[in-house]
Amino acid sequence: MKFLFTTLLLSGFYTSFAQTTGNIDGKVALVDGQPAGSVSVSLVELHKNTLTDDHGNYTFKKVTPGNYTIRVQMLGAAQKDLSVTVIAGQTAHSNYQLAKENVQALQEVSIGGTANKFSKKESVYIARLPLKNLENPQVYISVPKELIQEQLAVDLGSIAKNVSGSGIPMLANQGRVTFRSRGFETEPMVRNGVAGFAYTAIDPANLERIEAIKGPSATLFGTNLSSYGGLFNRVTKKPYNGVGGEVSLFGGSWDYKRMAFDINTPLNADKTVLFRLNGAGTYENSFQDAGFTKSLSIAPSFSYQITDKLSMLFDVEYGKAEGTSVVRFNPYTKNTAKDGSVKIQNIRDMGFPYDKLFGSNDLAYRTQMVNVFAQFNYKMSENWTSQTVMSRASTIIRGYISALNGVSDTELSPLVMRGYTAFTATDLQQNFTGDFKIGSHRNRVVIGLDFYNNTNVFDRVHVTGPKVNFVNPGADSGISRKTIDDLAFNPKSTVVRNESNADNSYAVYASNVFNVSERLLAMLSLRLDRYQADGVTNKVTDVNKGAYGQTALSPKLGLVYQLIKDRVSLFGSYMNSFTNKSGADVNGNVFKPEEANQFETGIKADIFDHKLVGTISYYDIKVKNMTRDDVANAGYQIQDGNQKSRGVEFELTANPFPGFNIIAGYAYNDSKFIDAAPSVEGLRPALSGPDKMVNFWLSYKFQHGQLKGFGAGFGGNAGSSSFQTNTTTSKVIIPAYTMFDATVFYDQRRFRIGVKVDNLTSEKAWSVRLTPQSPARYLANLTVRF
Structure with a gap:
């Protein structure tokens, strides 16, 4: 009986408190209406911050009634302040869609719902600027994780099959891999746009995508990371606003086992x-x-x-x-022919x-x-x-x-x-x-x-x-x-x-x-x-x-x-x-x-x-x-x-x-x-x-x-x-x-x-x-x- 009384008292207190507060939620979208994930959203007066999830949604709960300012901050875009009024027992909605900014590259947001899931071109790394593919005078190819998964590609060589001109990968003796690009050796020396070399095998488990940037690229990346044919940039998976995950098991020829x-x-x-x-x-x-x-x-x-x-x-x-x-x-290439012929x-x-x-x-x-x-x-x-x-x-x-x-x-x-x-x-x-x-x-x-x-x-x-x-x-x-x-x-x-x-x-x-x-x-x-x-x-x-x-x-x-x-x-x-x-x-x-x-x-x-x-x-x-x-x-x-x-x-x-x-x-x-x-x-x-x-x-x-x-x-x-x-x-x-x-x-x-x-x-x-x-x-x- 005592337990029941305590439960009813707490429930009544919670209901009373909920009726004296309200909630704020909303959605942030890009220019084309696609959701903008990992965007900073602030409740200015209360000094509270949160991030949008993969669907662009955000929430502030148990907010005292009154007038507030929702501030949307994105790298590469103008700050946006939105006015919102909270009423007790209700949820106020405040949505925002960018008008013109190209922020995908700078924010590394996850864009969902595009017609072509294998063509995700926008990137912060190619020009170190928020440029769309059609605005960039350089050629590059992106191999996203969706394609990597569909092809069951479990190594960099298998992933690079989708890059025109990369050829059969050259494996060095410690698992290190090298590709061809425009007639030159090119290695995956770059990770998230900076030095990330590994003179050993590189596991693709944490790859969001591979970017093959074509042509001499020392101007922005330096000679240590690029070859005359270009460079391969490994973009890694970033944390997102949500709970989730997956476990994958593989088995195959020659006693192949992978988790x-x-x-x-x-x-x-x-x-x-x-x-x-x-x-x-x-x-x-x-x-x-x-x-x-x-x-x-x-x-x-x-x-x-x-x-x-x-x-x-x-x-x-x-x-x-x-x-x-x-x-x-x-091979032994010494030519012993006396007539000058080519071996x-x-x-x-x-x-x-x-x-x-x-x-x-x-x-x-x-x-x-x-x-x-x-x-x-x-x-x-x-x-x-x-x-x-x-x-x-x-x-x-x-x-x-x-x-x-x-x-x-x-x-x-x-x-x-x-x-x-x-x-x-x-x-x-x-x-x-x-x-x-x-x-x-x-x-x-x-x-x-x-x-x-x-x-x-x-x-x-x-x-x-x-x-x-x-x-x-x-x-x-x-x-x-x-x-x-x-x-x-x-x-x-x-x-x-x-x-x-x-x-x-x-x-x-x-x-x-x-x-x-x-x-x-x-x-x-x-x-x-x-x-x-x-x-x-x-x-x-x-x-x-x-x-x-x-x-x-x-x-x-x-x-x-x-x-x-x-x-x-x-x-x-x-x-x-x-x-x-x-x-x-x-x-x-x-x-x-x-x-x-x-x-x-x-x-x-x-x-x-x-x-x-x-x-x-x-x-x-x-x-x-x-x-x-x-x-x-x-x-x-x-x-x-x-x-x-x-x-x-x-x-x-x-x-x-x-x-x-x-x-x-x-x-x-x-x-x-x-x-x-x-x-x-x-x-x-x-x-x-x-x-x-x-x-x-x-x-x-x-x-x-x-x-x-x-x-x-x-x-x-x-x-x-x-x-x-x-x-x-x-x-x-x-x-x-x-x-x-x-x-x-x-x-x-x-x-x-x-x-x-x-x-x-x-x-x-x-x-x-x-x-x-x-x-x-x-x-x-x-x-x-x-």
């Missing part, structure tokens, strides 16, 4: 402190006679809306892995076994990777925003990594590196972003400072193993750990590398996008970069050599004209990149930075309510100030070489009717050396990949009826023949390839089941390092959402 998870929750009642945790554990054997990989990845992220103007994002990316080196074969070999016909590792499972490496990222955004005024970014990335490698070097047309000798290697990079950036008008002309400006430090430590022994006949290898041809350890103490078989090196880059950059008219935009960007190499220090003798400094100026220009406003645009651009070069020629002339300049023009389209989005472009890249051996003066180099790379690229995503999606890409690249060493003059550079590549993906998901949620996808990648070695005396040819993938799935709100086959026909294909690609691989997945 991934994604958990998100607010940490306070006002939902201004948010937390998200992503991670995955994976194990897989090789399809070859030996070899394995296993890895663990943990990626927590934390965001805090400190005030209505100041927000913080902090995240960590941790990974550890163990595995065996993949095949990296360097031509094809990896398909050399007798090198496709399914043999020439190693053992105890000859393994271990890696550890930690990336720490912090970002502070502060809305200084209606027109200016400050962004401070700090990033530190480190990778440690221990154990054994190896390559296979040909010593004759039928024999190889393994080269095994045993020991310890550490790579560390620190990136500090300060950006000031403005959006203002001069007269009637809109200006979007970023002014930035960038400091980048890179430090490397090597403490390892390079061991040359015994010869093996790879054409008739025999049962005991695998190189064991004991064999290498025994040889490591033989000076005739080893080379010791015990050294450290470091360098610093100090840069200032600025970029302005000027609206000449409503349809005509001009971009002008400039970067001044001071590079200071500390040289290489021998840790045994403590002798330092090779310290030098260089200064480089990198411009970027662009014009965009919208033939149809917000639908079709023509663009043209000039972009620059550079690579610092040490040393001097025989006359003492200090080398200048190697420099690449690209001219590009094309057309972009986003039509039929985003149902068809695509780009076609032509580019011309010239690299100058390349060094080559000085034939007349042994031991010296000459800096007068050039390389040309030009081509056409096409990419398209389409949603012709509900449930049906198309992705297609084509890349043609013509690269050659000019004014180079006689052995490569006029030839296509080795390792530049195929000159022609095609990719496509077609999928359909039933939208209604008893089959609702069922779907299937089919796609493929093809490339022309290419070279591992290409000189006037020797060529090693990598044959053309065509590989197909297929999937079926059943997708519901609470769960998803999928089955995927990669390389459906078991096509034999090789990367530029002559690494055999897996035959048909089967993969099954179950994802449970909550």
